Amino acid sequence: MFSGSIPALVTPFRDGAFDEPAFRKLVEWQIESGSSALVPCGTTGENSTLSNAEHHRVIEVCVEQAAGRVPVIAGCGSNDTMNALLHMNFSKKCGAAAALLVAPYYNRPSQEGLIAHFSYLAEHNDLPIVLYNVPGRTVTDIEPETVCELARLYPGRFVGIKDASGDLSRVTDHRMGIGKDFCQLSGDDELALPFNAAGGVGCISVTANVAPRLCAEFQAACAANDLEKARELNDRLYPLHYAMFEDASPGPCKYALSKVQDWMANELRLPMIPCGDRAMAAVDAALVHAGLA
Template sequence: MTAPLFKGVITALITPLRDGNVDEAAFATLIERQIAAGVDGVVPMGTTGEGASMDLDEHKHVIDLCVRLVAGRVRVIAGTGSPYTKEAIDLARHAKTVGADGALVVTPYYIRPSQAGLAAHFEAIAEAVQLPILLYNVPGRTGIDLANETVARLAKHPNIVGIKDATGDMSRVSWMHANIDGQFDLISGDDPSYLGYLAYGGVGLISVASNVAPEAMVALHKAAVSGDAAKARDWQDRLIGLHKALFLDNSPSPTKYALAKLGLCTEEVRLPLSLTADAVKPAIDRAMADAGVG
């Protein structure tokens, strides 16, 4: 079996905004912080990056900017999902052109196609663009679930190299590990259950919490993969409150609130998201303190 193409801690980057526009200076600062902390990759324009709230030009600009700022130091997996197959292809082609290492393609939200339609959607993208593709299954947001059997079918395509599974269901990673032949990167998209996901055969995490606590998330991963279960559990215990707190309001608003407290960006989000409610801010503050962030 070949080594995973994508593995380790990969940060689902927020997109910092100021007065309605992308704050490029803050974005550069956030990326440098991630690289200094030792993450293995970053994802611009995913769910946490508010990709669905950006127009096409903004979306492409943020991916291009991210690739240029990273400058090959870690992997860049561009969020290129769209419910419109033609647009998803266009975004993936752009990601390839500007030098991204891969594309993260979410299931077509709102439309809710059949499993046959889902397979055809991903296969059309994979045929159109010679770029490694990670499937992205997050049924709690999209309203559609990518079945295990459909994943196994898609895993046979040479350009489809793995999945970001944000279901939190450990039986799924176990099934995929047992039933998909060859290398297929099993990446968690659920911070709280990541330690279990690794134990069941996962190789990495696309993380929200690593925006706020990148060093801690890297330390958890390293402890786990080195076999130091006690240290990994200790990091998990320190971080579990933060994992939960960052979803106490519409994500990524709590993450932006936390980063604003650290002086790294504004709290600004793009409508229809709203700023973090005052009622949940104390819980986020406590979780940051417990995680040693601040």
């Protein structure tokens, strides 16, 4: 259902408010550059700092600007099941293609609690669900057995996963436990090449914010089994993948975007702050290495 290079879009701010004109330009640039889908209000979009009204407006603008040219996978995750359902209901109403649902953070539910949480959402809204597993941020790990159980309980409802566990063996676990139609998307740019080799079909990417065309070309090379070209593009992008996390994300990403696009302000919302000198130097060098500066 989803594949290729899918940016986890930043949310632009200017003078503390959502910068809608810049966001529309970002969406347009991504589509023109070959991104295959868009994810607003994910981690990189600083969703945890947005009010519900802002959260919904970002999704609405993304769907509106995309205008059906690429699907929108709306970030709907929350540590509150009812709030996640609120996001899903809004996203379905405004035309999103799917919901990205992160494991509830901070609460640390058990695997049984995760099944109860995701089951409730699947039973109360029919929007396709892409699970999002990022235990480094949420602490809670959606284990492969849990992913397979959800797919078994709700056939066709859990259509894929953004896997940022860093465990490449899970690609095979999910493929063998669910089947090849389950969309496995890497959540780690630097692991996208081996992830795809194991059976993945794309990446929900931070780097694609900054280098959308290169990321799209890389994913196309992987899909075509052109390993030589994929490796060449991966080598160009590799320092940028790591520079994006040289400081707290999305600080380096927003700094990089402000360097390549004059309509993007290097502004974050507290408790996130702009990245420091070391990260800026890493981004600057990585942009030169990738041929983007």
